[in-house]
Amino acid sequence: MKKLLDLITEEAAKAFLAAGYDTSYARVSVSNRPDLCEYQCNGAMAAKKEYKKAPIMIAEDVAAKMADSPIFEEVTAVNPGFINMKLAGSFVADYMKAMEADEHLSVEKTKEPQTIMIDYGGPNVAKPLHVGHLRSAIIGESLKRLGRFMGHKVIGDVHLGDWGLQMGLIITELQERQPSLPYFDEALTGPYPEEAPFTIGELEEIYPAASARSKTDEAYREKALEATHQLQLGRPGYMALWTHILNVSVSDLKRNYEKLNVEFDLWKKESDAQPYIPELVQLMKDKGLAHEDQGALIVDVKQETDTKEVPPLLLLKSDGSSLYATTDLATIVERKKLFDPDEIIYVVDKRQEMHFVQVFRAARMAGLVDENTKLSFHGFGTMNGKDGKPFKTRDGGVMRLEHLIKDINDEMFKKIVENRSVRDTEAQKTAEQVGLSAIKYGDLSNQASKDYVFDVDRFTSFEGNTGPYILYTIVRIKSILNRYTENGGSLKNGAILPPANSVEKDLMLKCARFNGVMENAYEEKAPHKICSYIYELSNDFNRFYHETKILSEENEAQKASWIALLDLVRRVLEACIDVLGFDAPERM
Numbered sequence: 159m160k161k162l163l164d165l166i167t168e169e170a171a172k173a174f175l176a177a178g179y180d181t182s183y184a185r186v187s188v189s190n191r192p193d194l195c196e197y198q199c200n201g202a203m204a205a206k207k208e209y210k211k212a213p214i215m216i217a218e219d220v221a222a223k224m225a226d227s228p229i230f231e232e233v234t235a236v237n238p239g240f241i242n243m244k245l246a247g248s249f250v251a252d253y254m255k256a257m258e259a260d261e262h263l264s265v266e267k268t269k270e271p272q273t274i275m276i277d278y279g280g281p282n283v284a285k286p287l288h289v290g291h292l293r294s295a296i297i298g299e300s301l302k303r304l305g306r307f308m309g310h311k312v313i314g315d316v317h318l319g320d321w322g323l324q325m326g327l328i329i330t331e332l333q334e335r336q337p338s339l340p341y342f343d344e345a346l347t348g349p350y351p352e353e354a355p356f357t358i359g360e361l362e363e364i365y366p367a368a369s370a371r372s373k374t375d376e377a378y379r380e381k382a383l384e385a386t387h388q389l390q391l392g393r394p395g396y397m398a399l400w401t402h403i404l405n406v407s408v409s410d411l412k413r414n415y416e417k418l419n420v421e422f423d424l425w426k427k428e429s430d431a432q433p434y435i436p437e438l439v440q441l442m443k444d445k446g447l448a449h450e451d452q453g454a455l456i457v458d459v460k461q462e463t464d465t466k467e468v469p470p471l472l473l474l475k476s477d478g479s480s481l482y483a484t485t486d487l488a489t490i491v492e493r494k495k496l497f498d499p500d501e502i503i504y505v506v507d508k509r510q511e512m513h514f515v516q517v518f519r520a521a522r523m524a525g526l527v528d529e530n531t532k533l534s535f536h537g538f539g540t541m542n543g544k545d546g547k548p549f550k551t552r553d554g555g556v557m558r559l560e561h562l563i564k565d566i567n568d569e570m571f572k573k574i575v576e577n578r579s580v581r582d583t584e585a586q587k588t589a590e591q592v593g594l595s596a597i598k599y600g601d602l603s604n605q606a607s608k609d610y611v612f613d614v615d616r617f618t619s620f621e622g623n624t625g626p627y628i629l630y631t632i633v634r635i636k637s638i639l640n641r642y643t644e645n646g647g648s649l650k651n652g653a654i655l656p657p658a659n660s661v662e663k664d665l666m667l668k669c670a671r672f673n674g675v676m677e678n679a680y681e682e683k684a685p686h687k688i689c690s691y692i693y694e695l696s697n698d699f700n701r702f703y704h705e706t707k708i709l710s711e712e713n714e715a716q717k718a719s720w721i722a723l724l725d726l727v728r729r730v731l732e733a734c735i736d737v738l739g740f741d742a743p744e745r746m
């Protein structure tokens with residue numbers, strides 16, 4: 159469906175033409191003086207030069223022509239040359255009717271669907287998810303859903319970190335603790351026990367212990383580096399251990415992501431890209447891009463126009479082992495081969511930006527992807543505590559994601575139980591749903607690239623710009639709709655009448671902005687724009703709700719119209735929160 163703004167602009171263009179002016183001046187925008195009008199066109203001011211006429215005269219000519227149009231209720235030319243417009247109620251009601259009849263609620267799917275891969279989540283095997291992983295999961299999931307909503311083919315890949323030093327650390331620590339395990343006996347090549355020699359709980363204790371020791375014990379660190387290298391070379395005992403670590407971790411990770419309503423299409427791992435490394439390195443050498451430097455293989459990626467120093471990319475270490483950048487380049491080769499994407503979007507902490515500058519440049523220089531394949535880095539800022547420092551537990555430790563979610567849910571549970579309308583058996587589930595909205599909306603309502611303060615009290619509030627407030631609004635609408643149908647009413651399409659007052663009209667006009675908002679949010683990869691929109695829409699609805707006695711309205715046609723409008727608002731809100739990655743309960 160065409161956007162309301164485009165329909166108005168078309169109508170304005172007709173008037174410019176009829177009055178003898180060029181249609182390029184007919185651009186209409188939402189009014190920045192809502193007290194005076196709903197839409198405005200400033201084209202007469204711009205046309206002054208070409209027509210050598212006072213803008214007010216041009217505006218008057220055009221306004222006179224616009225007065226004939228059925229879509230306007232009022233058009234006025236105002237000094238120095240504004241054209242102010244109010245829409246006809248019947249036109250707005252017709253737009254609402256078209257919206258409600260459209261199963262995609264007026265949003266047009268793209269005519270050129272692209273294949274887009276989103277690299278997000280990025281957890282590391284054997285390390286529990288902590289708050290640092292939260293943003294990538296939340297933002298990436300939302301971008302994936304938004305892309306799909308606009309009709310693209312979007313593939314979400316968790317890109318598991320399973321190949322770095324953390325593996326060597328765990329192997330080394332395990333060997334210290336249980337040297338007699340068969341995995342460490344070089345004379346053995348298997349078969350190895352089917353059961354892992356640790357539980358997830360033990361694994362989560364082993365890694366931090368190993369990591370801490372490697373920071374003070376140089377020999378230990380050397381051992382871990384060597385173990386990492388041996389693993390990458392495919393030493394059978396280490397490979398068997400790695401498989402155990404992977405299996406134990408992945409099932410735990412899946413459980414955690416499920417709680418966040420985050421779902422990956424692919425559970426690919428850094429190690430999956432390893433087979434592509436030899437050809438990658440060969441290609442880099444053949445093209446003269448990689449050269450040796452103190453035994454290591456590096457690629458110069460700096461450019462003359464750089465204002466900041468861009469260091470060379472490290473392709474191979476002197477012992478031949480691969481690094482983070484090597485894996486990312488090889489993963490591009492793999493993705494190109496398996497999925498041939500039009501774009502790869504990386505949703506990663508913005509502190510990794512330089513890494514991606516290096517990787518993208520090297521990928522382009524080597525021609526790993528076509529020229530028109532986009533490689534996009536969507537870097538996000540840090541989630542801080544109220545003290546402005548990265549979010550920590552009360553005693554200053556790294557906050558595990560599981561604990562953060564639990565804290566929020568407990569807080570929500572308390573609030574919901576205070577609100578006696580919810581039966582206890584539902585309260586736990588409702589608390590989880592509302593809690594998730596608090597976390598996700600709290601994150602997504604900020605521009606992703608900025609740091610933000612994770613404020614539990616504010617995020618869990620039922621009032622203000624929060625997830626729970628949006629859900630509360632949806633629940634309120636649902637309850638009115640339920641009462642209406644329980645009393646024999648039916649939710650039928652096409653019943654919407656012209657707005658009865660300006661508050662209702664505001665609500666309709668806000669509703670009509672939906673398609674434009676979604677298009678723009680997708681263009682700019684900006685879920686925060688969807689958040690602002692639903693906050694405004696919820697406010698407009700609540701204002702309408704407080705001023706209108708909907709269910710006790712005696713005129714049945716009027717009542718049915720309001721109910722139909724409410725149902726439309728509900729559908730728009732629910733479509734939006736689905737894209738944001740959470741959903742609404744029946745009651746709160």
Ligand code: ARG
Binds near residue numbers: 279
């Ligand atoms: N596992 C990485 C980390 O914890 C993030 C991975 C991001 N994705 C990528 N393709 N490098 O820092």
